[in-house]
Amino acid sequence: MIKRTSCSCAMLLLLLPVCGAEAHPHVWVTFHSELLYAADGTMTGVRHAWTFDDMFSAYAIQGTSPAKKGQYTREDLAPLAQLNVESLKEYDYFTYARGDGKKLKFNEPVDYWLEYKNPSLILHFTLPLKAPAAVKALQMEIYDPSIFVDFEFAKDKPVSLNGAPAQCSATYDLPHQPTTAEQARLGQLDVVPLDPTSTYGEIFANKILVKCP
Amino acid sequence: MTRSRTLSLIVMAGLIIACAGALTSAWSAPFGAPHPSAVTSSSGLIGWIFAEQAAFYRSLSGYIRASKQDGVAMWELLGISFLYGVFHAVGPGHGKAVISSYLVANEETWRRGVVLSFVSAGIQSVVAVVIVAIAAVLLGATAKAIGLTVHLVEIVSYALVILIGLRLFYVKGRGFLLACRELSWRPTHELVFAAAPAAMRLSAVALQSSVRGPGAMAIRAGECQEDGCEAHVHGFQCDGNHDHHASAWGHAHGPEPTALAGAGGWRRGLAATAAVGLRPCSGAIIVLIFALAQDLFWTGVGATLIMGLGTAATVAAIATAAVGARGLASRVAKTRAGFGMLAMRAIEVGAAALIVAFGLLLLAGYMASEQLWMFTG
Numbered sequence: 001m002i003k004r005t006s007c008s009c010a011m012l013l014l015l016l017p018v019c020g021a022e023a024h025p026h027v028w029v030t031f032h033s034e035l036l037y038a039a040d041g042t043m044t045g046v047r048h049a050w051t052f053d054d055m056f057s058a059y060a061i062q063g064t065s066p067a068k069k070g071q072y073t074r075e076d077l078a079p080l081a082q083l084n085v086e087s088l089k090e091y092d093y094f095t096y097a098r099g100d101g102k103k104l105k106f107n108e109p110v111d112y113w114l115e116y117k118n119p120s121l122i123l124h125f126t127l128p129l130k131a132p133a134a135v136k137a138l139q140m141e142i143y144d145p146s147i148f149v150d151f152e153f154a155k156d157k158p159v160s161l162n163g164a165p166a167q168c169s170a171t172y173d174l175p176h177q178p179t180t181a182e183q184a185r186l187g188q189l190d191v192v193p194l195d196p197t198s199t200y201g202e203i204f205a206n207k208i209l210v211k212c213p
Numbered sequence: 214m215t216r217s218r219t220l221s222l223i224v225m226a227g228l229i230i231a232c233a234g235a236l237t238s239a240w241s242a243p244f245g246a247p248h249p250s251a252v253t254s255s256s257g258l259i260g261w262i263f264a265e266q267a268a269f270y271r272s273l274s275g276y277i278r279a280s281k282q283d284g285v286a287m288w289e290l291l292g293i294s295f296l297y298g299v300f301h302a303v304g305p306g307h308g309k310a311v312i313s314s315y316l317v318a319n320e321e322t323w324r325r326g327v328v329l330s331f332v333s334a335g336i337q338s339v340v341a342v343v344i345v346a347i348a349a350v351l352l353g354a355t356a357k358a359i360g361l362t363v364h365l366v367e368i369v370s371y372a373l374v375i376l377i378g379l380r381l382f383y384v385k386g387r388g389f390l391l392a393c394r395e396l397s398w399r400p401t402h403e404l405v406f407a408a409a410p411a412a413m414r415l416s417a418v419a420l421q422s423s424v425r426g427p428g429a430m431a432i433r434a435g436e437c438q439e440d441g442c443e444a445h446v447h448g449f450q451c452d453g454n455h456d457h458h459a460s461a462w463g464h465a466h467g468p469e470p471t472a473l474a475g476a477g478g479w480r481r482g483l484a485a486t487a488a489v490g491l492r493p494c495s496g497a498i499i500v501l502i503f504a505l506a507q508d509l510f511w512t513g514v515g516a517t518l519i520m521g522l523g524t525a526a527t528v529a530a531i532a533t534a535a536v537g538a539r540g541l542a543s544r545v546a547k548t549r550a551g552f553g554m555l556a557m558r559a560i561e562v563g564a565a566a567l568i569v570a571f572g573l574l575l576l577a578g579y580m581a582s583e584q585l586w587m588f589t590g
Contacts, residue, residue, distance in 0.1 A: 026495070028271070054274045058506040059499045063355030083357070119274075 028053035031142060032154040035170065035210060037163040042132035043210075045106070046095065046140065047162070050123045051154070057121035072116035081114040084123055093127055094144050094151065096205075099135030106130065136212055143175070143205035151206055159208050173207035266300035269293055270496060273516070277504050280512055287512065294516040298523020301496070302334075309528050311374055311489045311571050313535035318381050318564035320539070321482065326532035329486045331525040336490030338521030340366065341497040342514050349502055350510065356502075363498060366491055371575040373488035377481075378568030385565045389558035396555055485568075494520075 034047040052060065066076045088094070089108065097104040112125035142151050153159075159170045276293055279286035302309065312333060316326045348354040348362055497517045504513025542560060546553030 053271070055499050055503040058503040060356050062349055062359065062502050062506070063353055063357075065353065119278075 027056045027149045029149055029151050030154050031151055031206075032157060032159070033140070033142065033208060034160045034162050035138070035140075035164065035208070036126070037161065037165070037168075038132055039163070040132075041165040041212075042134045043099070043129060043138065043164075044132045045126055045128035046097070047111075047126045048093075048095070048124070048142075049154075052121045052123070054119040057116075057119060060121055061116065070118065072114075074113045074115065077114035077116065077121075081112050081123065084114070085109045085112045085125055091144070093125075094149065095127060095140065095142055097138065097140040099133045099138050101137075104129055104133060104135075135210075138208075138210040138212075140208040140210075141205040142208070153206055161210065164210070165212055168210055168212040170208065170210045172209065175206055262300050262303045266297060266303075269297035269300060273297065273500055274503055277500070277509060277512060277516070278507060281507065281509060290512065290516055291519045294519040295523040298334075298520035298525075299527050300523075301494075301520070302524040302527035309531050311378075311568055312486065312528060313532050314564040314567045314571070315377075315381070315482070315485045316532055316536050317539045318385055318561045318568070319482070320543070320561075321536060323533045323536040325482060326536050327529040329482055330529035330532050331522075332483065333486040333490035334521040334525035334528060336487055337492065337494060337524070338497065338517050340491060341493035341501060341517055344493055345498060345501040345505065345513075346510075349505055359498065359502075363493060363495060366493065368576070370488055370491035371572050373491070374485075374575065375569055375572030377485045377488055378565060378570075378572050381565040382562065382569055385558065385561040389555070389562045392555045392558040396552070494524075497521075 030051045032049045034049075035043060036045045036047060038044050060080065061072060061077070064072065064076055064080060066072045085108075093106065093109065095106065097106075106127040107130055109125040109127050112123070115122040115124060144151065153172060153174065159172050161168060161170050164170075272293060273290070276286055276290035280290050312326070312329055315321070316329075321329075344359065344362055344366070348359045354362075497520060500520075501510070501513040501517055504510055504516070539560070543557060546557040
């Protein structure tokens with residue numbers, strides 16, 4: 001009996017993840033997204049506001065010295081904002097949109113800046129569509145395929161429409177809570193990393209749906 | 214009785230092969246997406262532990278802030294930090310695997326395992342504190358600079374792990390070859406001696422096939438038993454240099470202790486531990502910087518050290534289990550001088566190869582995890 005126990009202990013130990021870094025996710029983001037429309041009713045882009053968790057916020061602004069202690073202005077944080085949007089390019093800004101089933105493409109972000117609201121850092125940026133699109137059914141997903149960043153809809157006002165035709169209405173779908181099996185998979189991501197093309201994180205995507213019948 | 218012993222040995226070999234398989238699949242992950250359903254049902258507990266540690270982590274910031282005004286919150290913070298450490302260490306990292314493999318390869322005692330676990334976790338906490346103290350407190354470095362520093366330390370740590378593993382692999386590989394030949398000594402006088410020492414060749418094989426090493430080793434060990442030594446044929450590792458066998462290896466009754474652990478055992482153990490512990494926990498770095506931003510750096514230091522204590526508790530428990538399993542296999546092996554000893558040597562070689570594989574994987578993981586600082590460059 002004892003033999004068996006120690007054997008299974010050893011088994012557990014050897015099969016446990018062995019690699020560096022922590023369990024996923026590492027950064028938590030609460031976000032608000034505003035969908036932008038032109039006067040002619042076509043969609044032109046999306047304006048994001050991402051609020052980072054307090055610990056990561058403190059980490060990110062480390063070494064930025066504001067004129068007044070604890071008061072970070074937009075100018076103080078401009079270099080960091082620049083760094084953020086540049087780094088995010090590689091990750092497609094974690095924003096994936098489909099209009100009437102067709103993939104929508106974005107240009108590089110405009111109007112980006114960081115805001116510090118103690119204790120959180122908020123990244124504002126606008127992603128313009130490559131070409132304005134008239135879409136009847138829009139589906140936008142915000143998620144990190146590698147689940148390094150945990151995205152969560154802001155509680156009070158997660159989604160809004162700006163200048164959309166009157167018949168349009170926006171709804172959103174919350175991602176499901178990870179099951180224990182999925183949690184375990186998340187815990188192993190550092191050891192058994194996802195394929196670069198994997199969209200595993202999609203099962204935890206935050207979905208925005210806009211219908212303009 | 215004999216059957217159950219054989220079974221135990223097979224289980225141990227199976228463990229090594231299974232682990233090698235896991236490593237291989239991890240290695241090939243970039244070329245073929247691992248399927249999420251690969252997670253077995255037994256991982257429910259691990260899933261729960263991960264959920265818990267994430268919750269603990271997220272509650273840390275609140276306790277740190279509260280501890281500014283509230284003395285009780287300070288104690289709560291330390292308690293949560295300890296629990297976070299315990300739960301967190303079950304997850305990836307913290308040198309569990311490397312330390313355990315090291316203990317198995319070196320016939321270390323569980324006491325030594327516990328001490329090494331605590332030393333490793335202690336070093337890990339202290340490195341995090343030192344990096345933040347120098348980079349953030351003294352130099353006012355940015356998150357980007359700190360991230361780079363951490364990465365540099367990581368690379369050094371992983372490289373040291375690989376070096377230590379290779380050295381151990383060489384030593385143990387020779388031990389295995391000697392045990393193997395010892396077994397077939399008398400009947401194989403006429404063996405054709407290979408030009409190059411087989412141990413060297415084995416290291417070369419391990420290097421080339423990197424992660425497939427452990428599996429290949431175990432399989433070869435099997436080959437050796439089947440047709441190499443027992444049947445007195447020219448097995449793969451049963452040739453090689455014959456110049457040591459008479460001295461250190463009486464009649465395969467047991468290894469000469471000095472040849473395995475030796476006087477420098479503690480020192481080598483500490484070297485391995487330090488190599489593993491060098492790599493700071495990025496969670497600890499973030500907690501420390503957060504505490505610093507609240508003007509509570511010393512609170513952050515306290516929390517980090519207590520976290521390390523929790524981590525050490527888990528690592529020590531796992532290391533003790535590893536030593537126990539090895540002790541069991543060793544008792545079984547002693548009852549069958551020849552093959553038992555050979556199997557023990559094979560397990561040691563496998564464990565040493567695993568250390569190399571872990572080091573390589575960690576380095577590869579580093580390569581793949583550059584996104585770690587995606588928001589800060």
